[in-house]
Amino acid sequence: MKFTDMLRQAQQAHDSMLCVGLDPEPARFPGAWRGDAARIFEFCAAIVDATRDLACAFKPQIAYFAAQGAEAQLERLVAHIHRVAPGVPVILDAKRGDIGATAEQYAREAFERYRADALTLSPFMGFDSIEPYLRHADKGLILLCRTSNPGGSDLQAQRLASGEMLFEHIARLVAGPWNAGGQLGLVVGATYPQEIARVRALAPTLPLLIPGIGAQGGDAEATVRAGWRADAPIIVSSSRAILYASAGGDFAEVGRRVAQTTRQQLNAARGVN
Numbered sequence: 254m255k256f257t258d259m260l261r262q263a264q265q266a267h268d269s270m271l272c273v274g275l276d277p278e279p280a281r282f283p284g285a286w287r288g289d290a291a292r293i294f295e296f297c298a299a300i301v302d303a304t305r306d307l308a309c310a311f312k313p314q315i316a317y318f319a320a321q322g323a324e325a326q327l328e329r330l331v332a333h334i335h336r337v338a339p340g341v342p343v344i345l346d347a348k349r350g351d352i353g354a355t356a357e358q359y360a361r362e363a364f365e366r367y368r369a370d371a372l373t374l375s376p377f378m379g380f381d382s383i384e385p386y387l388r389h390a391d392k393g394l395i396l397l398c399r400t401s402n403p404g405g406s407d408l409q410a411q412r413l414a415s416g417e418m419l420f421e422h423i424a425r426l427v428a429g430p431w432n433a434g435g436q437l438g439l440v441v442g443a444t445y446p447q448e449i450a451r452v453r454a455l456a457p458t459l460p461l462l463i464p465g466i467g468a469q470g471g472d473a474e475a476t477v478r479a480g481w482r483a484d485a486p487i488i489v490s491s492s493r494a495i496l497y498a499s500a501g502g503d504f505a506e507v508g509r510r511v512a513q514t515t516r517q518q519l520n521a522a523r524g525v526n
Contacts, residue, residue: 256371256393257435259342260460260486264309266340270481270523271516273304274346274464274492275313275330279321281497283504290321294329296504300496301330303505304512305338310371310488312462314346331367342370344462344488348397350375356385364389371395373440373462376423380431387434393460394437398423398452401442401465420448421455428456438462441480443489446472449479457485464490466515473515477522491515 264270277293279286286292301311311334318327331343345367349359363372363386371393374383386394399409399420409420417425427437439456441449443465452461461480466473466489473489480487494515499507 255391255436256342257460257486259340259370260309260393260488263341264486267306267309268520269307269309269516270477270487270489270519271308271512272310272312272344272462272488272490273300273308273495273512274490275300275311276317276492276496277321277323278317278497281500283500284502290323293318293321293323294326294333296496297326297330298333299505300508301334302337303509304495305334305341307509307512307516308338308341309486310342310344311338312344312346312490312492314492316347328367331369335368342393343368344371344373344393344395345369346373348373348375350377350382352378352381353385356382360386360389364392371438373397376427380426383431383437387436390434390436392436395440395460395462396423396427396437398427398439399441399445399448401444405442421451424452424455428459432459438488440464443472443476446475446479449476453480453482453485457482460486460488462488462490464492466491466494473518474522477519481523489515489519 275297277297279288279290282296318324334343345363363369373395376396411419413422427439438460440462441452443463463476495508495511498511
C-alpha cells in the first residue's frame with residue numbers, strides 16, 4: 254500500500270491528525286531507566302502501545318537512536334509499530350540530502366533496513382537528490398519547505414528573482430513537476446501558520462508534516478486552520494510533550510492522556526469533536 258493511502262486510512266480509522274514523534278533521550282527516562290540507553294526500545298514501545306489507537310503516524314528521529322548506538326533498537330521499534338499498529342505509517346525523520354549512489358544507499362537504509370513507510374528529505378541539492386528515493390514507488394518522501402526554527406528564514410524566506418520566496422518555490426516544485434508519482438509531501442513548521450496557509454495554497458492536495466506544537470510552542474488551532482482541508486491531509490507532530498509528560502512509572506499512561514487531549518484539540522479546530 255502506498256504511504257499516502259496508509260496515511261488517509263489511519264487518519265480516518267483513528268479520527269486523528271496527530272503524529273507521535275519518537276525522540277528518545279535516556280537522560281529523561283523515568284525512574285531506574287534514567288540514563289540507560291539499553292531501554293530505548295522499551296521506552297518507545299511503551300509510548301507506541303499507549304497511543305497506537307490515537308495516532309495517524311509515528312515519527313522516530315534517527316539521530317536519537319544513532320547517537321546512542323541504538324540502530325538495532327530502531328529496527329526493533331519499527332517492526333513493533335508495524336505489528337501492533339499495522340495500519341499506522343512510520344515516518345523516519347532523517348532529513349537526508351545527497352545525490353547518486355549515496356542517495357540510493359540512504360534510501361535502502363530507510364526503506365529496506367528500517368522498513369519505514371516515509372522519509373524526510375532536504376531538497377537543497379535539487380531533484381537529483383530526490384530521484385533515487387522515488388524508485389521506491391510505494392514510499393512517501395516529505396521534503397523540508399518552511400521549517401519551524403527561526404534560522405530557517407536565513408534561506409527559506411529569501412526572495413528569488415521571480416519575486417517569490419524560496420520556500421514558495423520549493424512548494425511549487427514539489428506540488429508540480431517533481432511529484433509525478435504522487436509520493437511527495439512537505440514539512441512546514443507550526444510556528445509559522447501564515448506560511449502554512451501559503452504552502453497549502455501552492456500545494457492544495459499534498460500531505461503536510463507539521464512539527465512544532467507542544468514543547469516548541471506552535472498553536473494547534475492556528476496550525477489546523479491554516480493547513481487542513483477535507484481532501485488534503487496534515488500530519489501534526491508532537492514529541493516531547495507526549496514522551497516526557499511524566500517522569501514516573503506512569504509515563505506511558507500520562508503520555509496517552511496528553512495525546513488524547515492533543516488529538517481533541519486538533520479535531521476541534523476543524524470542527525470535529
